[in-house]
Amino acid sequence: MATSSGKGPGRGRPGTQQASHARAAKAMMERRQQQRRQLVLAGGASIVVIAVVVVLVAVKLSSSGTSHAKTAPANYSPVPAPASIVSGLADIPTSSLAAAAKTGAGRAPKELPGQPPLVSGGMPQVLYIGAEYCPFCAAERWAMVTALSKFGTFTALGQTTSSSTDVHPDTATFSFYQSAYTSRYVSFEAVEETTSDPSVRLQTPTAEQERLFKTYGNAGGSIPFIDLGNRWTIVGATYDQASLDGKTLQQIGTAATDSGTRIGQGIQAAAGLIVADLCKLTNGQPGDVCSAIAT
Amino acid sequence: MSEDRTATALGLGGLSLTLAGTGAAAYLTVAHYSSPTVLACPDRGTINCTKVTTSSYATQFGVPLVLFGLAFFAVTLLVQNPVAWRSPSRVIRTARMVLAAGGAAAALWLIWVELFRLDAICLWCTAVHAVAILLFVVTGLGTAATSPAVDAEATVG
Numbered sequence: 253m254a255t256s257s258g259k260g261p262g263r264g265r266p267g268t269q270q271a272s273h274a275r276a277a278k279a280m281m282e283r284r285q286q287q288r289r290q291l292v293l294a295g296g297a298s299i300v301v302i303a304v305v306v307v308l309v310a311v312k313l314s315s316s317g318t319s320h321a322k323t324a325p326a327n328y329s330p331v332p333a334p335a336s337i338v339s340g341l342a343d344i345p346t347s348s349l350a351a352a353a354k355t356g357a358g359r360a361p362k363e364l365p366g367q368p369p370l371v372s373g374g375m376p377q378v379l380y381i382g383a384e385y386c387p388f389c390a391a392e393r394w395a396m397v398t399a400l401s402k403f404g405t406f407t408a409l410g411q412t413t414s415s416s417t418d419v420h421p422d423t424a425t426f427s428f429y430q431s432a433y434t435s436r437y438v439s440f441e442a443v444e445e446t447t448s449d450p451s452v453r454l455q456t457p458t459a460e461q462e463r464l465f466k467t468y469g470n471a472g473g474s475i476p477f478i479d480l481g482n483r484w485t486i487v488g489a490t491y492d493q494a495s496l497d498g499k500t501l502q503q504i505g506t507a508a509t510d511s512g513t514r515i516g517q518g519i520q521a522a523a524g525l526i527v528a529d530l531c532k533l534t535n536g537q538p539g540d541v542c543s544a545i546a547t
Numbered sequence: 548m549s550e551d552r553t554a555t556a557l558g559l560g561g562l563s564l565t566l567a568g569t570g571a572a573a574y575l576t577v578a579h580y581s582s583p584t585v586l587a588c589p590d591r592g593t594i595n596c597t598k599v600t601t602s603s604y605a606t607q608f609g610v611p612l613v614l615f616g617l618a619f620f621a622v623t624l625l626v627q628n629p630v631a632w633r634s635p636s637r638v639i640r641t642a643r644m645v646l647a648a649g650g651a652a653a654a655l656w657l658i659w660v661e662l663f664r665l666d667a668i669c670l671w672c673t674a675v676h677a678v679a680i681l682l683f684v685v686t687g688l689g690t691a692a693t694s695p696a697v698d699a700e701a702t703v704g
Binding site for chain 1: 588595596597598601602651655658659662663666670680683684687688690691692694
């Protein structure tokens with residue numbers, strides 16, 4: 253390896269000067285060679301890292317390719333929810349929902365000013381887009397069933413649980429799939445996109461429902477998405493979802509009717525806030541519900 | 548002179564990447580301490596930020612992973628800027644390379660966790676991973692391209 257030790261560069265006899273130039277050229281060449289080696293090493297390491305990412309993604313895609321876009325069997329039907337639980341929610345006094353709504357235990361729906369009203373059959377429409385696997389949908393259905401039961405009647409509500417591999421696993425809840433809702437005041441449409449297994453498709457939103465979801469949902473496209481007549485929207489769970497963790501459908505149903513429990517306070521608060529907005533959509537109908545919620 | 552310009556360009560590139568990573572990590576940190584559902588990210592299937600950011604992997608040694616990410620980019624800022632890239636200091640060059648390699652290794656591990664353990668992808672986390680891997684590529688190639696002269700004095704003619 254060339255060094256600068258010995259005679260100084262630049263001046264001296266021609267022979268010495270030539271030797272100095274030769275050493276400099278050699279050093280330059282060695283430096284370039286070293287740089288080339290380092291570039292090859294760095295380039296190789298970069299390629300390896302990127303290749304690892306590509307391989308990971310490719311392996312994942314090839315292993316899950318066959319499990320995508322499964323459709324639920326034609327005879328799929330959620331187990332019916334016990335009627336006593338559904339009626340228990342419907343019978344919670346509206347005054348109790350009103351009181352809970354004032355506690356701050358629920359998050360109010362977000363207002364959409366100046367949007368064209370969403371109506372169906374001459375009534376304000378409530379649109380729900382969710383999925384059975386979704387833990388936040390699981391929580392919000394409790395509040396929705398409670399709130400909508402003040403304006404109409406659910407039949408054939410199913411029972412299900414959220415995904416066992418997601419956050420808040422196996423949250424016990426209802427399913428709107430194949431259920432029916434009758435009301436003189438509001439129209440309700442529900443889309444459950446998948447079963448508790450997110451890869452098993454149940455329902456697909458219509459083009460109009462998808463448009464509403466994309467227009468009024470959050471930027472990330474989160475579910476549940478609930479559109480209250482295009483005047484308010486809900487994205488996600490609106491109360492303390494963790495309170496439901498580890499509880500059975502029966503346990504939640506019982507606690508929901510008791511505003512003294514953490515579960516009851518959350519569900520009733522969230523339901524009370526929805527009822528208050530729905531009353532604005534229905535011009536205060538039904539009167540007994542809407543006068544009670546306004547107090 | 549030319550090498551100085553290269554170092555400045557690398558510094559600016561490294562700084563931009565680090566600032567982008569800091570921004571994404573800061574956003575994830577805010578979401579972690581407020582509500583995970585505030586993340587602008589779908590949660591309708593494979594793309595599911597909430598599932599990733601609230602998983603058991605999101606906390607390591609009792610510390611939220613987002614804080615590790617934020618700390619990583621904060622320290623990286625010290626060595627990914629034009630001044631640091633122009634410095635011939637061996638310590639700075641080594642620290643930069645070690646940090647970049649550590650960031651890339653962590654990114655690869657987290658990509659594996661998302662794909663094979665959680666079965667969900669968080670877009671914001673993916674942005675952080677991409678920045679970490681790009682920082683590794685830039686730092687590796689840049690370090691090689693700006694390696695100081697082996698025998699600087701010998702090249703003086």
